[in-house]
Every structure is written in C-alpha cells, then in structure tokens.
Amino acid sequence: MPSYTLRYFDIPARAEPAKVILLLSGADWKYEPPKWPQDKDAQPVGKLPVLIESPTNDSDADPFVLSETAAIEYYLATTLGFIYQPKDPKIVAHQLELRSHIADMYEAFVHIKYSIKETAHKNREAFKSTAGYLVRLHEKALKENGSNGHYFGSTTSLVDIHLFASITTMRTKFSDFDSDMLELLSEENAPEINKVIGTVASEPALAAYVAETKQL
Amino acid sequence: MSPYTLRYFDIPVRGETAKVLLLLSGADWKLETPAWPQDKDAQPVGKLPVLIENSAEGSDAEPFVLTETGAIEYYLAAKNGYVYQPDNITLVARQLELRSHIADLCSAFVDWKLCSNDQQPKLKESYKSTAGYLVRLHEKILKENGSNSHYFGSKTTLVDVVLFANIIALRTEFAGLDPEMSQLLSEENAPEINKVINAVSAEPALAAYVAETK
Numbered sequence: 001m002p003s004y005t006l007r008y009f010d011i012p013a014r015a016e017p018a019k020v021i022l023l024l025s026g027a028d029w030k031y032e033p034p035k036w037p038q039d040k041d042a043q044p045v046g047k048l049p050v051l052i053e054s055p056t057n058d059s060d061a062d063p064f065v066l067s068e069t070a071a072i073e074y075y076l077a078t079t080l081g082f083i084y085q086p087k088d089p090k091i092v093a094h095q096l097e098l099r100s101h102i103a104d105m106y107e108a109f110v111h112i113k114y115s116i117k118e119t120a121h122k123n124r125e126a127f128k129s130t131a132g133y134l135v136r137l138h139e140k141a142l143k144e145n146g147s148n149g150h151y152f153g154s155t156t157s158l159v160d161i162h163l164f165a166s167i168t169t170m171r172t173k174f175s176d177f178d179s180d181m182l183e184l185l186s187e188e189n190a191p192e193i194n195k196v197i198g199t200v201a202s203e204p205a206l207a208a209y210v211a212e213t214k215q216l
Numbered sequence: 217m218s219p220y221t222l223r224y225f226d227i228p229v230r231g232e233t234a235k236v237l238l239l240l241s242g243a244d245w246k247l248e249t250p251a252w253p254q255d256k257d258a259q260p261v262g263k264l265p266v267l268i269e270n271s272a273e274g275s276d277a278e279p280f281v282l283t284e285t286g287a288i289e290y291y292l293a294a295k296n297g298y299v300y301q302p303d304n305i306t307l308v309a310r311q312l313e314l315r316s317h318i319a320d321l322c323s324a325f326v327d328w329k330l331c332s333n334d335q336q337p338k339l340k341e342s343y344k345s346t347a348g349y350l351v352r353l354h355e356k357i358l359k360e361n362g363s364n365s366h367y368f369g370s371k372t373t374l375v376d377v378v379l380f381a382n383i384i385a386l387r388t389e390f391a392g393l394d395p396e397m398s399q400l401l402s403e404e405n406a407p408e409i410n411k412v413i414n415a416v417s418a419e420p421a422l423a424a425y426v427a428e429t430k
Contacts, residue, residue, distance in 0.1 A: 045317055045349040064306060068320075070286060071313035078305045093282055093291035100284040101261055118332075133261040 002056060004029035004076075008049040009036065012173050012213070013110075015049040016165035018072050024156065024205050025080035043067065051075065073099065077158040084152035091152070098138065098151060098159045105130045106166045112181065124181065131184040135193065138163075142192035149199030156200055163193065164200035172213045220245035220292075224265040225252070229322070229389075231265040232381035234288050240377065240421050241296035259283070267291070289315065293374040300368035307368065314357070314367060314375045317350050322382050328397075329389065340397070347400040351409065354379075358408035365408075365415035372416055379409065380416035384429050 004022060008015035010033040022029045040046045044067045051072045053064040066072055074096070077083045085091045108127040115123045138151075145151060151159040167185060187194040201210050220243055224231030238245040256262050260283045267288045271277040282288050290312070293299045301307045324346045328339040354367075361367060367375040383401060390398045403410040417426050 044353050046345060047349075066309055066313055068313045068316040070316055071309045074312055075305060075309035078309075089291055089294035090280060093287045093294070096290055097282055097284045097287035100286060129262060133263075137260050 001028065002053045003027070005032050005052040005054065006030075006049060007032045007034055007043075007052065009033055012169045014069050014106075016169050017162040018049060018051065018069070018076055020161050020165045020200075020206065020209065021073065021076045021080060021082055021158075023209055024082070024161070024203060025076075026205065027080060069103070070096070070100070073158060073162065077161075082157050082161065084157045095152065095158050098141065099162045101134050101138070102159070102162050102166050105134050106170065109170050109181065127181055128184065131181070135184065135190045139190060139192045142196065147192060147195070149195045151196065156203060160196050160200050164197050167193075167197055168201075168213050219243060219270055221248050221268040221270065222246070222265060223248045223250055223259070223268065225249060229326070229385055230285050232385050233285070233378050234265060234267060234292055236377050236381045236416075236422065236425065237289065237292040237296065237298060237374075239425055240298070240372065240419060241292070242421065243296065285319065286312070286315065289374065289378065293377075298372070298374045298377065300373040311368070311374050314354065315378045317354070318375075318378050318382050321346050321350055322386060325386055325389070325397075329393075340394075343397060344400065347397075351400070351406045355406060355408045358412065363408060363411070365411040367412065372419060376412050376416050380413050383409070383413055388429060 004027055006015055006018055006022065006029060008031070010031075019031070034043075034048065043050055044065060047067065049067075049069060049072060051066045053066075055061040055063065066075055074083075078086055083092060084095060105127070108123070108130045112120065112123045112127055142151060145153075148154055149160075150156065151163075170185075171182060183189070185193065200206065220238060222231060222234055222238065222245060224234075224247065235247070250259075250264070259266055260281060263283065265283070265285060265288060267282045269280040269282075271279055282291055290299070294302060299308060300311060321343075324339070324343040328336070328343050331339045357367060358365075361369075364370055365376075366372065367379075386401075387398070399405065401409060416422065
C-alpha cells in the first residue's frame with residue numbers, strides 16, 4: 001500500500017479537505033509543514049499544498065508528486081473511494097463544480113480577513129454575494145438528493161468533505177473575526193448545508209479531528 | 217437546438233478554453249452573450265461561464281447545466297476525447313494540476329491588471345513569480361514528453377488547449393501594456409510552451425478562430 005505525505009503550513013486552511021479525505025480513508029499518511037520561504041523553491045510551482053504518494057516498499061518507482069488543491073482532492077477522492085460514480089463524466093464534473101463553489105466562497109472569506117481598509121467593504125459585499133448564491137443552489141441540490149446529509153448518494157463523498165472542512169475552518173480559525181458573515185451559513189439560513197456538516201462531523205474516523213477543531 | 221450553449225461574455229478570457237474545445241470537437245454549439253448585470257441572478261451562482269448541454273430533440277430530459285471553468289473544461293474534454301488516458305487517475309490528476317497552474321497564471325494577470333496603483337508592484341511580482349515557476353515546471357514536463365509540442369502523448373489534449381487558449385488571451389490583453397511581463401512567456405524564455413501554442417494554432421478546426429485573434 002502506498003503512503004502519503006501532505007505538505008502544508010501547520011495551520012488549518014487550504015489543505016483541510018485533503019487532510020479529512022486521508023483521515024476518513026484510514027490511509028497511512030503524515031503531515032509535513034515545510035520551512036518557509038526556504039523550501040518554497042523546492043516545491044513544483046513554489047506553492048503549497050503538495051501531495052506526495054510514496055510507492056510500496058518493494059517498488060523502484062519514483063514518488064508521485066502533485067500540486068494544486070483541486071487536483072490533490074480529485075486524486076485522493078478518486079483513489080480512496082470518495083468520488084460518487086467516478087466513471088460518469090457528468091457526475092464527476094458536477095462534483096468538481098460544487099467543490100469549486102465552496103472553494104471560491106472560502107477564498108472570498110479569506111480575502112475579507114486580509115483586506116486593507118480601502119477594499120474591506122468591497123470584499124465583504126463579494127463574500128455576501130458568493131455565499132448567497134452558493135446557499136441558494138446548494139440547498140436546492142441537497143433537497144433534490146433527499147435531504148439526507150449528503151450531496152450525492154447516501155455516503156460521504158468529496159463535496160460533503162470539502163464543505164465540512166472549509167466551513168469548519170471558517171468557523172474555528174476565524175471565529176473571532178466576522179460573525180455577521182458567518183451568519184449567512186447558519187443553520188437557520190442554510191439547514192441542508194448544516195446537515196451535511198453534522199453528518200461528516202459524526203464520522204467515527206474524524207472523532208479526534210472534530211475534538212481538536214473545537215479547541216481552536 | 218444546438219447540443220451545447222456556452223454562456224459567456226464576448227471577450228477573450230475565462231471562457232476561451234471551453235470555446236476552443238467545442239471548436240476542436242466539431243460539436244454543434246452556440247455562444248450566448250447575456251445582458252449583464254440583468255441576467256446575473258438567472259445564473260446558477262451569479263457567475264459566468266455557464267455550459268448548457270441541451271437534451272436531444274423530442275426528449276423530456278432537463279438540460280445539463282454546469283458552472284465553474286475547471287468543471288466545464290473537464291466535462292467537455294472528457295465527453296469529446298480530449299482527456300489523455302481518462303481511466304488513469306494519476307494522469308487525469310496531473311492534467312487537472314497543470315490546467316490549474318495555467319488558470320492561476322491568468323488570475324494573477326487579471327489581479328495585476330485590475331489593481332490600484334499602490335498594489336501594482338506587489339501584484340506584478342506575484343505574476344512574475346507565478347510565471348517563473350510555471351515555465352520552470354512545464355518546460356521540463358514538455359521535454360520529458362519528447363519535445364513534440366504536446367503535454368501528453370502525441371495529439372492535442374486538454375492541457376495543450378488550456379495553454380493555447382489562455383496564453384493567446386493573455387497576449388491579446390497584454391498588447392501594449394508591459395513588455396517585461398510579456399517577455400516572461402516569449403519563445404526565448406519558454407520554447408516548449410510556444411511549440412504547444414503553435415501546434416494547437418495549426419489545428420484545421422481552429423483556422424477561423426486563430427485568424428480572428430490576430
């Protein structure tokens with residue numbers, strides 16, 4: 001069996017969905033925070049996260065090194081069984097699409113946090129718009145899947161994981177930050193989205209992870 | 217009704233790869249330019265591009281509506297035979313990765329172009345860094361594939377198309393702006409990358425498109 005190294009800063013941010021996929025899968029993996037910026041140039045494109053899949057002990061093969069969050073999550077989810085109907089390009093594309101909406105919303109949220117005074121208002125409006133549209137579409141998609149706490153089928157898959165990891169990070173890491181913005185994703189405004197978060201949070205393999213995020 | 221509708225602004229930026237994939241595939245498609253911002257709320261998440269795959273004549277099935285550039289490109293490429301070895305997860309992930317590097321470069325350009333004066337130096341450095349790392353890695357990958365003007369195999373596939381469409385769009389947008397920035401992707405600095413652009417440009421199905429971008 002291969003083992004995985006997930007290289008990222010020692011903070012909960014962009015690598016969280018990949019981390020959660022690895023935890024859920026039971027794969028052999030480790031987290032590797034780099035020295036920064038000393039290690040920047042050693043990365044494929046000078047950015048993180050980077051995933052390294054090391055072959056089994058008796059193989060001569062080189063490790064497989066992958067950058068870019070979307071590609072890493074696609075690879076881990078497909079390899080470890082968290083893509084719904086992986087042979088259907090329409091459904092795979094739909095999962096990539098919904099994942100991307102959530103990632104865009106997360107980025108919009110981070111933009112507010114790191115705004116300068118002049119752009120803060122514009123960035124807040126951008127987040128409100130992004131979150132508003134996401135809630136509108138995703139609540140509908142989740143109802144169409146039967147309001148069962150999952151985006152697709154009836155078991156945890158990529159989009160469920162990405163939603164759980166991203167919103168948990170927004171709520172914990174930025175808890176002292178802007179509660180007005182986070183209110184847009186409350187149980188009252190987004191009940192189906194919160195059902196998904198609750199469902200993934202109750203996965204036994206994530207018990208320690210969930211406990212840790214509550215302490216942030 | 218055309219099988220595909222690509223809803224996008226009639227300017228060469230994020231919708232270009234999808235356009236080129238549709239042209240290469242020979243599919244029946246049309247470009248729909250919405251009224252903006254009047255039509256914003258009618259889009260799935262208030263953004264463009266949006267791809268609509270209409271159902272066959274006489275069918276009751278709902279059209280398939282897709283947003284997000286990466287998802288649209290993946291779907292069109294997968295449906296029309298432009299994903300290299302689509303059953304090989306490692307290679308598909310690699311194609312999604314390289315596609316993403318190129319998309320990040322375009323985002324870095326757009327950020328620089330639209331920023332305020334005081335942000336210019338920082339965003340220019342950010343673009344230069346992104347371009348530098350992309351050239352470093354992609355030139356190496358293209359050489360490892362045999363310097364044959366393709367990222368994978370010996371025919372045009374998704375990443376070739378993403379590179380062609382995005383760099384052509386950047387060059388159009390860059391024209392007359394900043395020679396130092398334009399030079400980063402020149403034939404001198406990035407010979408293999410430029411070979412890919414030329415190879416895709418020479419595809420017969422793109423003759424009219426290439427003539428228009430000149």
